[in-house]
Amino acid sequence: GENVEQHPSTLSVQEGDSAVIKCTYSDSASNYFPWYKQELGKGPQLIIDIRSNVGEKKDQRIAVTLNKTAKHFSLHITETQPEDSAVYFCAAKDSGGYQKVTFGIGTKLQVIP
Amino acid sequence: DSGVTQTPKHLITATGQRVTLRCSPRSGDLSVYWYQQSLDQGLQFLIQYYNGEERAKGNILERFSAQQFPDLHSELNLSSLELGDSALYFCASSVGNEVHNEQFFGPGTRLTVL
Numbered sequence: 001g002e003n004v005e006q007h008p009s010t011l012s013v014q015e016g017d018s019a020v021i022k023c024t025y026s027d028s029a030s031n032y033f034p035w036y037k038q039e040l041g042k043g044p045q046l047i048i049d050i051r052s053n054v055g056e057k058k059d060q061r062i063a064v065t066l067n068k069t070a071k072h073f074s075l076h077i078t079e080t081q082p083e084d085s086a087v088y089f090c091a092a093k094d095s096g097g098y099q100k101v102t103f104g105i106g107t108k109l110q111v112i113p
Numbered sequence: 114d115s116g117v118t119q120t121p122k123h124l125i126t127a128t129g130q131r132v133t134l135r136c137s138p139r140s141g142d143l144s145v146y147w148y149q150q151s152l153d154q155g156l157q158f159l160i161q162y163y164n165g166e167e168r169a170k171g172n173i174l175e176r177f178s179a180q181q182f183p184d185l186h187s188e189l190n191l192s193s194l195e196l197g198d199s200a201l202y203f204c205a206s207s208v209g210n211e212v213h214n215e216q217f218f219g220p221g222t223r224l225t226v227l
Contacts, residue, residue, distance in 0.1 A: 032213050043115065043203050043218030044156070051213070089156060093212050100169045101212055103156040 002027045002094045006104025014112050019077045021088055021107045026071070029095030033073050035064060036089040038106075044089060048075070080111045116140065117219035119204050125225045131192040134222045138185055138206030144168070145187040146207070146216060147179055151200040162187055163210045194226045 003026040013019045025033075031052035036044035050057045050064045050073065057064050061080075066073045073092075077084055087108050091101040116139035126132055138145050147159040158171035162181035173179075176194075181187045191198060201221045207214040 034213075041220075043117075043205070043221055045115070045218065046215050049213065100158045100161065100171055102158070105155040 002030060002092050002102040004090060004092050004102050004104045006090050006107060008107060009105065010108045010110070012110045012112060013080050015080060015082060017080055019080055019084070019109055019111075021075045021090065021109070022072065023074070023090035023092075023104050024070075024072050025092040025102075027092070027095050028068075028071060030092045031095070032093035032101070033064070033066060034091050034101065035075050036091065036103075038087045038089065040086075047088075077109075080109075082111050082113050085109055085111045115217040115219060117204060117206050117217050119202075119219040119222050121222060122220070123223050123225075125227065126194060127227055128194055128196060130194050130226075131190065132194065132224065134189040134191070134202055134204075134224075136187045136189070136204030136206075136219060138187070138204075139217055142206035142208050142217070143185065144207045144210055144214070144216075145181055145185070146205040147173075147187070147189050148203040148205065148218075149200050150203060150221070154200075156203075159189070168210060191224070196226050199224055199226045 006023045034049035037047045038044040061078045063076045087106045090104040118137045143164045146161045149157045159173040161169040179189045203221045205216040205218045207216045
């Protein structure tokens with residue numbers, strides 16, 4: 001099955017700085033990579049996703065890059081704001097017949113005002 | 114608010130007991146997913162139902178079972194509970210059966226097994 005590793009586990013940045021979270025996956029046939037944000041006391045929420053036929057996708061201050069050769073994908077948040085503080089999860093779709101994703105362990109991002 | 118509702122919000126029970134967690138998907142969504150979130154294991158996919166039928170299975174224990182009813186709500190049954198089953202249990206729903214259909218998560222049920 002798929003194995004997703006995520007780092008760092010915690011990340012503190014000053015407001016206005018950029019934050020980068022990195023993930024690696026094991027199954028070279030994986031083709032869908034979503035990112036979720038989980039605020040305290042809430043369920044995860046999809047913030048951006050990328051498919052394997054593109055290398056980068058941007059949505060305002062958030063961008064995701066994918067390197068299929070290295071089996072790496074990363075989340076980039078620019079001009080961070082206090083409301084970006086949350087736990088972020090990367091995930092990768094299993095390539096088997098099942099329609100499911102495997103999640104990374106999560107990164108707790110703290111944006112310091 | 115994602116539109117997905119889960120009850121109860123909190124549940125405290127003893128080892129060996131059985132509990133049922135309930136999920137109502139967003140209006141119009143046919144897929145329901147169940148996840149377990151614990152501190153040491155992260156977010157683990159348990160099982161998916163689509164329009165009443167089981168479609169995908171993850172690391173779900175044999176002591177756990179789920180079903181989706183004709184009105185599309187879903188229940189997750191956990192039996193012979195152990196201390197290690199203490200976790201947050203999330204339900205998510207999506208409109209379709211494909212994993213790239215956006216999943217909307219409920220607020221979760223926090224289960225504590227004493």
